[in-house]
Amino acid sequence: MGDRGFEPLTSTVCRRPQTKRKRRKDVVLMYDTYHDLKDGEAVLKELHRILKPNGILSFSDHHMKEQNILEKVASENLFVLSKIGKKTYSFAKQG
Secondary structure, eight states: OOTTSOOOOOOOOOOSSOOOGGGOEEEEEEESOGGGOSOHHHHHHHHHHHEEEEEEEEEEOTTSOHHHHHHHHHTTSSEEEEEEOSSOEEEEEOO
C-alpha cells in the first residue's frame, strides 16, 4: 500500500477466461490504444468483465474525435459516460 492508501498501479493483461472476483479492478486506464485495436469491441467486453461493479473505464485517444469515442465505448451498453475531462473520458460500468 502506498503512502496515500492506494495500491500501486500495475499493468494487467487478461489471458484467462475467468478472473476471480477478488482480482477485479476498480479502474482501467485505456489511453491512446483503441484506434490501433483490430477488435475494439472485444477489448471493451473484456474490460467490462474484469471491472468490479461500479468500476470506471478512463479513456483517451488523441487519434479519435469525441463523438467517435462516445459512440464506440457506449455502443454495446457496457459503459455509460460519467465525466468528461480535458483530455479524458470516464465511463461507468453498466450491469
